[in-house]
Amino acid sequence: MPKYDAKQWACLGGAALFAGICALPIGPKPLPDVINSPSTTENQPAKVQVAAVSPQPVIKNHTVKDGDTLSGIAEQYGIDLETLEAANPGISELIHPGDELVILPQKGAIHQVSTGDTLWDIAHTYGVQIESIKTANAKDSDQVAAGEKLFIPGARWARVDTAVARGSASRFIWPTKGEISSPFGWRWGRLHEGVDIANDIGTYVMSARAGQVIWAGWRGGYGYAVMIDHGGGYVSLYGHLSDFYVERGQFVRAGQRIASMGNTGNSTGPHLHFEIQKDGQPVDPMGYLP
Numbered sequence: 441m442p443k444y445d446a447k448q449w450a451c452l453g454g455a456a457l458f459a460g461i462c463a464l465p466i467g468p469k470p471l472p473d474v475i476n477s478p479s480t481t482e483n484q485p486a487k488v489q490v491a492a493v494s495p496q497p498v499i500k501n502h503t504v505k506d507g508d509t510l511s512g513i514a515e516q517y518g519i520d521l522e523t524l525e526a527a528n529p530g531i532s533e534l535i536h537p538g539d540e541l542v543i544l545p546q547k548g549a550i551h552q553v554s555t556g557d558t559l560w561d562i563a564h565t566y567g568v569q570i571e572s573i574k575t576a577n578a579k580d581s582d583q584v585a586a587g588e589k590l591f592i593p594g595a596r597w598a599r600v601d602t603a604v605a606r607g608s609a610s611r612f613i614w615p616t617k618g619e620i621s622s623p624f625g626w627r628w629g630r631l632h633e634g635v636d637i638a639n640d641i642g643t644y645v646m647s648a649r650a651g652q653v654i655w656a657g658w659r660g661g662y663g664y665a666v667m668i669d670h671g672g673g674y675v676s677l678y679g680h681l682s683d684f685y686v687e688r689g690q691f692v693r694a695g696q697r698i699a700s701m702g703n704t705g706n707s708t709g710p711h712l713h714f715e716i717q718k719d720g721q722p723v724d725p726m727g728y729l730p
């Protein structure tokens with residue numbers, strides 16, 4: 441169970457019993473559309489209907505007045521500057537009276553769901569718990585829809601435009617560039633449990649999908665290796681590395697550089713051994729790559 445501040449939990453959960461100790465306004469108010477940015481002040485923001493029974497952390501709008509500064513506005517609402525900037529991509533100190541700013545109820549970010557994003561990917565991209573996203577957005581299922589906007593409480597990466605693995609059906613991206621020197625399958629009487637991609641020592645190796653590092657270090661015949669848990673039973677493994685730049689427990693984004701190609705362990709030349717496991721069994725990565 442993640443550790444929540446009890447008051448914050450009560451706020452986000454919207455439990456009426458705890459409303460008395462809750463500093464945040466809660467209640468079945470419509471969630472303002474967060475699309476409007478300072479450049480579209482002439483358009484009235486559309487309202488998103490929220491079921492009357494769903495408590496929501498209240499996202500407010502602030503109309504910039506003469507003399508307002510970003511830090512002053514942040515202070516006024518009791519949030520930090522980073523959170524204000526995260527909710528209003530592209531703003532700078534050059535704000536003008538009449539500009540509309542989005543004010544998040546607490547530290548966090550707004551994430552617009554892309555095609556193919558799962559709640560798991562989003563949670564791991566921002567380094568937060570799935571349950572806290574569900575609670576903050578009054579969701580009772582794990583389903584998210586493309587275009588939906590989610591408030592990510594306590595997002596570790598504040599930028600709103602943080603990319604989550606983009607929507608190919610495959611859900612994995614190529615972890616490096618090079619030539620396939622050995623495919624998945626039977627080789628010399630034993631199963632080759634991954635695909636080998638050959639290139640020069642030092643070639644970038646990226647996470648093939650958002651996830652959490654569960655291994656980073658020496659791993660027998662794999663040499664220096666990194667393993668990443670992507671949820672849903674999927675784990676990826678990157679072997680024979682010359683160096684790696686992540687540690688166990690760390691969350692990584694798809695495409696984030698995690699290591700350099702090498703020739704460590706049971707390897708006869710510089711290459712990446714890339715493996716995808718589903719429920720502990722190696723599967724052919726070619727079936728999952730774009």
Ligand SMILES: [Zn+2]
Pocket residue numbers: 622632634635636712713714
């Ligand atoms: Zn291999």
